[in-house]
Amino acid sequence: MKSWMWIGVIASMGLIAEAGTLARFRTPLGDVDVELLDEDKPVTVRNFLTYVQEGRYRDSFFHRWVPNFVVQGGGFMVRHRGTTNSVFDFVPTLPPIVNEYSAGRTYSNTYGTLAMARVGGQTNSASSQWFFNLKHNVELDGVDGGFTVFGRVIRGTNVLNLFVAAPPANNVFRVNLGSPLNELPVTSARPTIGDLVFFDVTLLQVAVERGSDGGASISWNAESNLVHLVEYTRQFPPVWTSLIRTNGNGGRMTAKDPASDPQRFYRVRSEP
Structure with missing residues (x-):
């Protein structure tokens, strides 16, 4: 499989022309490359990178899927993955961060963007969880100060599109294990832990x-x-x-x- 990322050079001698940090989400369904908006959403991007670099997302999986709306991750992981003692657990969280929706340039929750999830009704409550927008969810821009977009997909929309149609389309299924895993995407109609949609994040920079x-x-x-x-x-x-x-x-x-x-x-x- 081929992949690519590109970056332009500013026509100003002596200056650095740098795109945002590039994060690759590796999943069993394919890779998704995301350009992070370092310049405009510095607190949010730094928070995400800390989770990645400290290994807090290790053995994490997409835990919420609402077809043609969002697919969400960053909240749960499998402890002792690959053993007979595998159990669900929470991603170890850092303190919540300030909402940066209006910081720098404003980005709408359009298709293919990556945004921070929050506790309902609490503007400055984002910590580890985030979601990919599966359509133009512009209504999220006006909820409790707006959901902060901090990245945009530059490759891998074919993976996102697998989550647009309702299950069992595209051989992606959804199971209800009770809240908060009542909208859990899996890759089998009779799933085991190995059928979760795990992700691993690599920073390309x-x-x-x-x-x-x-x-x-x-x-x-x-x-x-x-x-x-x-x-x-x-x-x-x-x-x-x-x-x-x-x-x-x-x-x-x-x-x-x-x-x-x-x-x-x-x-x-x-x-x-």
């Missing part, structure tokens, strides 16, 4: 820096055992030209483009 000589430095978090290709274009619709092809090392990698061309836009692709 692609950035481009243009130096004083006009050249560009493209850096990203590489994935092990995958080939990474850095490409550029000067036109849209894009026609991509290869800059470098390299094997991912599981760490931070950098590619250099000596060309002094501020009109170049870059992307990094990964493939097996």
